Amino acid sequence: MVLGKVVGTVWATRKDAQLTGLKLQIVRETALDGSLKERFVVAVDSVGAGVGETVLLAQGSSARQTDTTRNKPIDAVIVAIVDTIDLAR
Amino acid sequence: MVLGKVVGTVWATRKDAQLTGLKLQIVRETALDGSLKERFVVAVDSVGAGVGETVLLAQGSSARQTDTTRNKPIDAVIVAIVDTIDLAR
Amino acid sequence: MVLGKVVGTVWATRKDAQLTGLKLQIVRETALDGSLKERFVVAVDSVGAGVGETVLLAQGSSARQTDTTRNKPIDAVIVAIVDTIDLAR
Amino acid sequence: MVLGKVVGTVWATRKDAQLTGLKLQIVRETALDGSLKERFVVAVDSVGAGVGETVLLAQGSSARQTDTTRNKPIDAVIVAIVDTIDLAR
Amino acid sequence: MVLGKVVGTVWATRKDAQLTGLKLQIVRETALDGSLKERFVVAVDSVGAGVGETVLLAQGSSARQTDTTRNKPIDAVIVAIVDTIDLAR
Numbered sequence: 001m002v003l004g005k006v007v008g009t010v011w012a013t014r015k016d017a018q019l020t021g022l023k024l025q026i027v028r029e030t031a032l033d034g035s036l037k038e039r040f041v042v043a044v045d046s047v048g049a050g051v052g053e054t055v056l057l058a059q060g061s062s063a064r065q066t067d068t069t070r071n072k073p074i075d076a077v078i079v080a081i082v083d084t085i086d087l088a089r
Numbered sequence: 090m091v092l093g094k095v096v097g098t099v100w101a102t103r104k105d106a107q108l109t110g111l112k113l114q115i116v117r118e119t120a121l122d123g124s125l126k127e128r129f130v131v132a133v134d135s136v137g138a139g140v141g142e143t144v145l146l147a148q149g150s151s152a153r154q155t156d157t158t159r160n161k162p163i164d165a166v167i168v169a170i171v172d173t174i175d176l177a178r
Numbered sequence: 179m180v181l182g183k184v185v186g187t188v189w190a191t192r193k194d195a196q197l198t199g200l201k202l203q204i205v206r207e208t209a210l211d212g213s214l215k216e217r218f219v220v221a222v223d224s225v226g227a228g229v230g231e232t233v234l235l236a237q238g239s240s241a242r243q244t245d246t247t248r249n250k251p252i253d254a255v256i257v258a259i260v261d262t263i264d265l266a267r
Numbered sequence: 268m269v270l271g272k273v274v275g276t277v278w279a280t281r282k283d284a285q286l287t288g289l290k291l292q293i294v295r296e297t298a299l300d301g302s303l304k305e306r307f308v309v310a311v312d313s314v315g316a317g318v319g320e321t322v323l324l325a326q327g328s329s330a331r332q333t334d335t336t337r338n339k340p341i342d343a344v345i346v347a348i349v350d351t352i353d354l355a356r
Numbered sequence: 357m358v359l360g361k362v363v364g365t366v367w368a369t370r371k372d373a374q375l376t377g378l379k380l381q382i383v384r385e386t387a388l389d390g391s392l393k394e395r396f397v398v399a400v401d402s403v404g405a406g407v408g409e410t411v412l413l414a415q416g417s418s419a420r421q422t423d424t425t426r427n428k429p430i431d432a433v434i435v436a437i438v439d440t441i442d443l444a445r
Contacts (some may be wrong), residue, residue: 001293001309001342003277008121008176010092012145015169016134020137022275024090024145026174032275032293032307033237040121042090042145047281051177054308056279056291061150061328061417062137062342066283069340073168074136074159076090076152079340080282085273085293088318097210097265099181101234102202103225104258105244113179113234115210115263129210131179131234140266150239150328150417162247162257164240165179187387188359188442192403192437194422202357202412204388204441218388220357220412229444239328239417249410251425252444253418253434254357268380268398269431270366299364299382299396300407313429314370323368323380328417329431333372334433346429348373352382354364355407 043076056080108160132165145169196250221254234258310343323347379433399432412436
């Protein structure tokens with residue numbers, strides 16, 4: 001999974017019907033020191049993550065293995081809100 | 090999903106029969122400030138997106154989870170036309 | 179899908195039996211101005227593309243959704259020969 | 268598979284229920300000389316790898332082919348702890 | 357598929373049971389002129405490729421479509437040993 005931070009939201013009226021009602025969060029990838037990378041993805045939120053929170057993203061077909069996303073045309077989903085990162089010294 | 094902008098169309102007469110009748114749009118990825126990246130993909134359009142519109146792309150096996158693309162050799166599909174992007178300050 | 183140009187062919191006698199009889203084309207990715215990128219893939223040809231032709235590649239599991247490639251250990255397939263690219267000005 | 272080194276652990280209380288009880292290890296990719304790359308992923312551990320160990324990661328849908336990860340929204344899993352790397356001279 | 361050269365072998369005693377008995381080869385990607393790139397993957401060998409041989413790799417879910425790798429947590433497999441590469445002039 002990829003570590004990222006929720007930095008915004010995408011709004012879309014015209015979309016595939018299977019996306020109806022799903023929250024589309026913009027997640028910028030983060031480095032291990034917490035700094036934001038340029039790279040970002042738009043991910044469906046399955047755990048109630050808000051802007052500013054550090055999250056884990058599952059991507060590819062694995063993004064369809066949640067109750068929120070099953071069988072839908074979605075390739076990125078937030079699967080966890082990170083509390084702590086322990087790094088070896 | 091990836092954020093992009095439709096910048097053109099690909100025309101192909103000789104193709105896998107399963108692609109018949111599908112619109113093949115050229116989508117350049119965009120940065121969060123709306124600027125175009127060099128990177129682009131050719132995506133099937135399932136929502137009627139036109140040139141100049143900002144869209145969301147689903148890629149990989151997730152690109153086959155729409156009525157337009159199911160079971161076809163397609164690895165990128167436009168799943169939404171973006172109205173607004175809200176970014177945290 | 180990715181846009182590319184067929185620049186050569188790979189020949190292999192010792193291979194997985196499921197690859198027998200398939201043409202393995204070398205496809206260099208192209209930029210929107212038609213110039214060749216360094217990046218290339220070896221793709222199975224399902225549409226009769228020859229050297230010098232501009233093609234569309236499907237990759238990943240989507241590469242197995244053609245009659246030529248179904249259920250085979252193949253992650254890239256040529257699905258169309260491009261006639262024209264229309265770019266917005 | 269990708270070669271990497273376990274450098275830390277991610278803790279998350281709020282997460283998809285299917286992740287309950289799984290250890291989420293931070294794995295930095297390594298070069299062939301053993302040096303750490305900047306690139307890292309968060310992977311589920313299915314083999315008991317500890318911090319400082321060199322491991323092999325399976326990614327994408329293949330990450331769901333272990334007893335620990337089957338059908339879960341997980342796109343990276345540690346599948347082996349590396350004893351030795353033999354490089355040709 | 358990706359073109360590469362076998363440059364070594366990985367040995368691992370503690371691993372997912374499904375990897376038992378499989379040969380894990382280190383494959384460095386090669387450019388079209390045959391030079392080695394920095395990028396490498398660890399791949400299961402299904403065709404008996406030895407160190408120094410040029411090979412084709414299938415990756416992602418396609419890597420599980422051989423008799424050697426089916427349903428296993430493996431995301432890269434050697435599917436052919438390359439005899440010749442013909443490049444257009």
